Amino acid sequence: xxxxxxxxxxxxxxxxxxxxxxxxxxxxxxxxxxxxxxxxxxxxxxxxxxxxxxxxxxxxxxxxxxxxxxxxxxxxxxxxxxxxxxxxxxxxxxxxxxxxxxxxxxxxxxxxxxxxxxxxxxxxxxxxxxxxxxxxxxxxxxxxxxxxxxxxxxxxxxxxxxxxxxxxxxxxxxxxxxxxxxxxxxxxxxxxxxxx
Amino acid sequence: xxxxxxxxxxxxxxxxxxxxxxxxxxxxxxxxxxxxxxxxxxxxxxxxxxxxxxxxxxxxxxxxxxxxxxxxxxxxxxxxxxxxxxxxxxxxxxxxxxxxxxxxxxxxxxxxxxxxxxxxxxxxxxxxxxxxxxxxxxxxxxxxxxxxxxxxxxxxxxxxxxxxxxxxxxxxxxxxxxxxxxxxxxxxxxxxxxxx
Numbered sequence: 001x002x003x004x005x006x007x008x009x010x011x012x013x014x015x016x017x018x019x020x021x022x023x024x025x026x027x028x029x030x031x032x033x034x035x036x037x038x039x040x041x042x043x044x045x046x047x048x049x050x051x052x053x054x055x056x057x058x059x060x061x062x063x064x065x066x067x068x069x070x071x072x073x074x075x076x077x078x079x080x081x082x083x084x085x086x087x088x089x090x091x092x093x094x095x096x097x098x099x100x101x102x103x104x105x106x107x108x109x110x111x112x113x114x115x116x117x118x119x120x121x122x123x124x125x126x127x128x129x130x131x132x133x134x135x136x137x138x139x140x141x142x143x144x145x146x147x148x149x150x151x152x153x154x155x156x157x158x159x160x161x162x163x164x165x166x167x168x169x170x171x172x173x174x175x176x177x178x179x180x181x182x183x184x185x186x187x188x189x190x191x192x193x194x195x196x
Numbered sequence: 197x198x199x200x201x202x203x204x205x206x207x208x209x210x211x212x213x214x215x216x217x218x219x220x221x222x223x224x225x226x227x228x229x230x231x232x233x234x235x236x237x238x239x240x241x242x243x244x245x246x247x248x249x250x251x252x253x254x255x256x257x258x259x260x261x262x263x264x265x266x267x268x269x270x271x272x273x274x275x276x277x278x279x280x281x282x283x284x285x286x287x288x289x290x291x292x293x294x295x296x297x298x299x300x301x302x303x304x305x306x307x308x309x310x311x312x313x314x315x316x317x318x319x320x321x322x323x324x325x326x327x328x329x330x331x332x333x334x335x336x337x338x339x340x341x342x343x344x345x346x347x348x349x350x351x352x353x354x355x356x357x358x359x360x361x362x363x364x365x366x367x368x369x370x371x372x373x374x375x376x377x378x379x380x381x382x383x384x385x386x387x388x389x390x391x392x
Contacts, residue, residue, distance in 0.1 A: 002257075002258060003239065003242040003243045003246050003247060003258060004243060004247060004256065006239050006242070007239040007240060007242070007243045009239075010235060010236045010239045011236075013232070013236075014221055014224060014236075015220065015221070015224050016217060016220070021212060023282060023285070024211065024212070024282075025210055025211070026243065027256075027280065027281065027282040028210060028211050029240065029243060029244065030243065030244075030247055030256055030281075034244075036209070037240050037241070037243065037244035038240075038241065038244055039206060040206045040207075040209075040210075040240055041237040041238075041240040041241045041244070042237075043199065043202050043203040043205075043206045044203060044225065044233050044234075044236055044237040044240070045233070045234065045237045046199040046202070046203070047199045047200060047203045047222065047225060047226065047233065048225065048226075048230075048233035048234055048237070050199050051199060051200060051226055060200065060223075060226055061198075062198060062199060084223065085223065085226075086219060086220075086223040089219070
């Protein structure tokens with residue numbers, strides 16, 4: 001197999017990239033200025049060699065504890081629980097959250113054989129019962145069926161620890177259109193209405 | 197900048213890949229089995245280090261002359277002229293062509309400053325006037341305005357060499373629907389009609 005076919009195969013293994021896109025990417029790198037392909041390859045190697053989960057929160061990072069856990073400027077009394085490390089970036093980009101995080105590594109999914117012991121849940125409970133001065137846990141799992149089930153399960157588990165447990169709000173996305181929103185979202189938006 | 201952000205940036209530089217897809221690819225590699233990321237990186241390095249244009253036809257290859265030019269089983273009396281090396285793969289996959297190739301490296305595009313001297317045209321004329329026993333040149337540039345203009349230019353240039361010059365057929369794509377075909381394609385299909 002030629003190196004061109006091999007690279008096309010590797011690109012095609014990535015999610016959302018079919019054979020034609022993979023071929024286009026390969027030929028793009030062949031036509032790109034020298035150094036472009038090598039820079040991409042080095043960036044991939046750097047990530048796979050250097051990035052590890054943070055021992056404390058599960059964030060993917062080059063150092064452990066991660067920059068968020070180690071920062072003296074974060075509010076250590078609040079933990080935001082997310083499904084994946086990539087969700088942290090989405091929340092950080094808003095600039096509206098100054099607390100810590102905890103990454104579950106997925107959501108409960110009995111049909112796929114993913115129960116509580118497959119997720120990073122026991123370490124979360126240890127944190128709540130440990131030396132961290134946590135007063136609130138924000139459950140920011142996805143607003144999907146599995147994400148909701150995971151949030152409900154965690155809620156029951158965390159309440160005995162005596163901390164406040166909150167869930168991120170569901171409702172109409174900003175910039176969205178009521179007319180085109182699905183019924184469940186509109187129902188949630190009505191249910192979660194607030195005083196102006 | 198973290199290595200995660202750097203890899204996301206590199207992915208986002210590829211054609212057709214935006215910031216969100218780039219981020220998804222990065223986190224995919226972080227979650228993938230160990231070795232997956234390294235295999236992708238090695239495949240990219242192998243391509244950028246080993247692949248060069250064939251000295252004779254311009255095909256991208258690990259050896260020069262390329263496997264097609266060097267093969268004793270190809271019909272050396274016919275050359276198919278294509279815009280890009282990636283077009284060779286598309287034609288080879290049909291299994292219907294046994295001749296040689298010549299890669300132009302693009303098409304004529306005066307507005308972008310691409311004239312005949314920017315393309316791999318002079319070496320094509322040298323091949324026609326050289327020792328190769330060429331009897332036919334198939335112009336397989338794209339059926340776009342620029343591809344047509346390039347084919348017309350080459351036709352005028354090649355005719356004096358005394359070889360047959362043909363152009364790939366335009367018409368309705370197989371499996372297509374007359375009702376939804378554009379007018380120019382239908383006109384070309386009528387114009388190029390053949391006896392059954």
